[in-house]
Amino acid sequence: MRILMITMSMLCLIGCSSINSSHAAPQASHANFAIENVADGVYVHHGKHLDIDTGYQGDICNISFVVGSKGVAVIDTGGSLKVGTQLRAAIRKVTPLPVLYVINTHVHPDHVYGNAAFLTSNSHEAEPVFVGHEKLANTMELRREQYAKLNAKLLQEDAVGSELVKPTLIVKNILELDLGDRKLTLTAHPVAHTNTDVSLIDVKSSTLFTGDLLFIERTPVVEADIKGLIAEIEKLKVSPATQVVPGHGPVTKDWIVALSDAQRYLNLLLTDVRASIKKNEGMEKAMDTAAASEKDKWILFDIANRRNVNTIYPALEWE
Numbered sequence: 061m062r063i064l065m066i067t068m069s070m071l072c073l074i075g076c077s078s079i080n081s082s083h084a085a086p087q088a089s090h091a092n093f094a095i096e097n098v099a100d101g102v103y104v105h106h107g108k109h110l111d112i113d114t115g116y117q118g119d120i121c122n123i124s125f126v127v128g129s130k131g132v133a134v135i136d137t138g139g140s141l142k143v144g145t146q147l148r149a150a151i152r153k154v155t156p157l158p159v160l161y162v163i164n165t166h167v168h169p170d171h172v173y174g175n176a177a178f179l180t181s182n183s184h185e186a187e188p189v190f191v192g193h194e195k196l197a198n199t200m201e202l203r204r205e206q207y208a209k210l211n212a213k214l215l216q217e218d219a220v221g222s223e224l225v226k227p228t229l230i231v232k233n234i235l236e237l238d239l240g241d242r243k244l245t246l247t248a249h250p251v252a253h254t255n256t257d258v259s260l261i262d263v264k265s266s267t268l269f270t271g272d273l274l275f276i277e278r279t280p281v282v283e284a285d286i287k288g289l290i291a292e293i294e295k296l297k298v299s300p301a302t303q304v305v306p307g308h309g310p311v312t313k314d315w316i317v318a319l320s321d322a323q324r325y326l327n328l329l330l331t332d333v334r335a336s337i338k339k340n341e342g343m344e345k346a347m348d349t350a351a352a353s354e355k356d357k358w359i360l361f362d363i364a365n366r367r368n369v370n371t372i373y374p375a376l377e378w379e
């Protein structure tokens with residue numbers, strides 16, 4: 061595997077004029093945008109395992125691109141215009157071919173706000189087709205204000221220009237995208253991690269991109285439906301993939317194990333929260349005790365597990 065370090069000196073001439081000594085961390089993260097070449101024509105940038113509330117800099121998820129003979133498909137764009145712009149420059153170091161598609165695996169802000177970098181107004185290149193779940197555009201609209209406030213607070217100046225760009229090509233069930241010598245097959249999932257989950261496979265390299273249906277190393281997150289998420293993870297196990305790019309964490313060929321690890325945590329969380337509800341223990345206690353035996357197996361466990369309990373407890377009370 062090859063790691064390419066893309067130096068962003070050109071970009072910094074345009075984009076870093078406001079950076080000064082009081083912003084050492086953003087400058088450091090701006091200097092390099094590492095991409096991993098995981099198969100012929102398949103590249104992945106790994107964001108850092110940072111919590112959204114602690115040190116979030118818009119670059120925490122996996123961002124991928126696939127290069128075909130006709131052009132490029134991008135899979136998630138990061139959490140800000142800045143990250144999207146770094147991604148675009150990284151693509152240009154690899155190929156001069158046009159970016160044909162920008163695919164969002166779901167609505168979460170760390171995955172979508174880099175879309176803006178691919179608008180003609182920001183890139184001076186032909187605009188790609190933005191692709192997402194049939195519910196993505198509406199869900200983006202519903203969250204627009206909430207996410208804008210969150211970005212302003214967490215990203216500060218990097219929030220400027222980080223606009224929501226909605227999909228114009230919709231995935232209802234299955235959608236095939238043609239990159240020339242290779243095709244991507246996209247699947248829209250029922251409600252799971254969110255109500256907007258899309259996974260896809262690059263058939264040529266047998267690489268499956270799960271979005272946040274799969275976390276590796278980092279604690280899995282449930283926003284929408286824990287039972288749905290467990291079920292969708294089960295369905296992914298029959299994929300013909302030889303390697304998997306998760307939404308967060310390393311690329312792996314041991315992906316059945318990774319899917320099973322995530323299911324083990326989620327099943328335990330589900331069982332423990334149900335038991336807690338049955339015993340009338342209250343949500344606060346469940347936040348401290350549910351799935352506690354998984355604590356040492358995951359990064360950012362305490363914060364993410366508490367949030368998961370907070371999300372699923374009220375829903376499971378109505379079972």
Ligand SMILES: [Zn+2]
Nearest residue numbers: 166168253272
């Ligand atoms: Zn997510």
